[in-house]
Amino acid sequence: MIRNLKEVKDNNFDITRSADEVRKLSFNDHVCLGCGICESTCPVEAITLNEIAIDSRNRLSNDIYFSGHEKIAQNFHDDFDVQRVTVNESKCVLCGMCSGLCPVDALVLTIDGVPIREIDAYPHYNAFSEIDDDECVYCKRCEVACPRDAIVIERVLPDRADLVTGEINVDDDECIYCGVCEELCPAEAIVVDKETGKESIVIDKDKCVYCLVCKKSCPTNAIKAICRACNYGEYDLDPSKAVVKGNSVIDSELCVFCGWCEGVCPTDAAKHKKPFKGSIEVDQDKCQACGACVDICGCNALAFPVSSGPGSRLDHIIAYDDYCVRCKACAKACPNDAITVKRTEIDHTPTNSATWTDALNAIKD
Numbered sequence: 001m002i003r004n005l006k007e008v009k010d011n012n013f014d015i016t017r018s019a020d021e022v023r024k025l026s027f028n029d030h031v032c033l034g035c036g037i038c039e040s041t042c043p044v045e046a047i048t049l050n051e052i053a054i055d056s057r058n059r060l061s062n063d064i065y066f067s068g069h070e071k072i073a074q075n076f077h078d079d080f081d082v083q084r085v086t087v088n089e090s091k092c093v094l095c096g097m098c099s100g101l102c103p104v105d106a107l108v109l110t111i112d113g114v115p116i117r118e119i120d121a122y123p124h125y126n127a128f129s130e131i132d133d134d135e136c137v138y139c140k141r142c143e144v145a146c147p148r149d150a151i152v153i154e155r156v157l158p159d160r161a162d163l164v165t166g167e168i169n170v171d172d173d174e175c176i177y178c179g180v181c182e183e184l185c186p187a188e189a190i191v192v193d194k195e196t197g198k199e200s201i202v203i204d205k206d207k208c209v210y211c212l213v214c215k216k217s218c219p220t221n222a223i224k225a226i227c228r229a230c231n232y233g234e235y236d237l238d239p240s241k242a243v244v245k246g247n248s249v250i251d252s253e254l255c256v257f258c259g260w261c262e263g264v265c266p267t268d269a270a271k272h273k274k275p276f277k278g279s280i281e282v283d284q285d286k287c288q289a290c291g292a293c294v295d296i297c298g299c300n301a302l303a304f305p306v307s308s309g310p311g312s313r314l315d316h317i318i319a320y321d322d323y324c325v326r327c328k329a330c331a332k333a334c335p336n337d338a339i340t341v342k343r344t345e346i347d348h349t350p351t352n353s354a355t356w357t358d359a360l361n362a363i364k365d
Contacts, residue, residue: 020178023094024110025087031253032084032106035327038098039085042360049332084324085204096122096175097359103127103275103327104256104298124361125275125352127257132250135269140271142261149301150254151261155246162241166210166227170201174222176203181214181223191216258299258323263342276326277345278365284316286338291317293330293339299323302330 022244036049055188055265096116099109109116116122131142138155177199179192193200203214210227229237248269250261261299280301293302294317301324302317317338324341325346331339341363351357 021289022110022112023096025092025096025099026108027085027087028106028108028253029083029085031104033104033256034084034296034329034332035103036329036332037101037103037269037327037363041097041362043095043097043355044091044093046088046093048086048088073092096357099324100124101363102354103325105253120349123348123353123356125271126347126349127275129255129259129261129272130270131250131251131256131264132260132269132271133247135266135267136246137269138244138248139266141264141266142248145260145264148251148254148256148298148338149256150251152249152251154247154249155244156241157244158242160206160209162237163226164210164229165237166225166229166299167288168203168206168208168210168223168225170203170204171222171224174200175201176222178219180217180219184217186211187214187306207271210365215291216309220299229328232330255257256299256325256327258301258325260300263322273347273359274325275347276343277347278326278341278343280319280321280324280326280342281340282317282319282336286336287316288336288338290318292333292335293317296333298323298327301325306314318362331363341358 031112033050039047039049069264084109094109096109099105099107099116105115105117111119116322118126129150136153138153140153140155143153144152172355177194179190179194181201182190187207187209189204189209191202191204210225213229214227215223215225257272257274259272259274262268264271282302289304293305294304301320303320304334305316306316307332326341326343328341328343331337343363344365346364349358351360
């Protein structure tokens with residue numbers, strides 16, 4: 001007997017069928033882009049993309065501040081309370097079409113525990129994101145830019161003593177414990193106790209960068225200091241100890257192949273490949289700057305323009321074509337049909353199935 005089991009937890013669900021083979025369809029709402037590919041390609045019309053085209057600006061306070069940062073979309077995102085996709089389990093035949101065509105693996109069909117993206121008989125997209133640790137300098141720009149928090153950069157900084165060396169000491173007979181050096185020390189390496197009868201000064205040489213600010217500011221010339229690296233060259237420093245080390249991790253579940261990592265990487269260590277090629281256009285005459293597209297975009301490819309000054313009106317939306325993944329969620333969310341997204345090419349593995357070929361062609365324009 002074929003049994004369908006459905007469990008809903010935190011906007012996620014599983015549908016399981018047990019027979020000669022065990023098929024299980026899982027949905028992760030936090031990964032879903034709301035693109036609607038699953039809905040449009042389901043052969044039995046079992047999938048519904050729920051209404052998420054909400055003018056969220058009307059639901060928020062009026063004191064939202066838009067900083068004018070070029071990635072303004074990242075400055076403000078409202079969390080949607082609506083589950084993006086609903087599957088009618090009485091209709092679903094667990095064919096895997098939705099799973100195979102989902103560009104971010106929000107829907108995952110497994111057969112006997114194996115995801116179909118790992119089964120050669122099913123086509124899958126040729127998309128990837130990667131960071132070459134040999135080229136990466138662990139600056140964390142990609143981590144900051146990633147709209148899905150899919151990148152984690154772990155770095156180990158060198159010891160300060162391996163970057164600069166010097167000598168510093170205080171003549172207690174000359175020091176008046178005024179505290180000027182403590183207040184000016186940029187490294188917060190100096191602690192002065194001014195209490196009468198308990199006067200003292202302590203310099204933490206692990207924090208000291210030998211900038212000589214304390215020496216130059218001391219009113220009694222009680223501080224003697226020298227930066228050896230500055231005065232005599234870096235003869236006593238080992239360059240190998242001054243290197244920032246670390247590693248980079250990309251969460252494959254969260255990554256949408258938008259390319260922000262590659263776009264901001266200063267050393268060309270990050271590379272990506274999108275599953276779709278195409279274009280995105282915003283009709284400024286139709287756009288009412290409601291922000292629905294900004295909210296739904298999972299890759300920060302849509303944003304309000306940079307503010308020209310206090311009180312300036314943000315009356316249109318701009319699109320960053322390089323970071324658009326052609327998912328069309330923005331076009332579906334726009335209440336004014338102001339956005340047009342086209343998919344002209346789909347990069348996927350070969351398939352001999354006419355059904356899958358037709359489905360892949362159906363999502364192209």
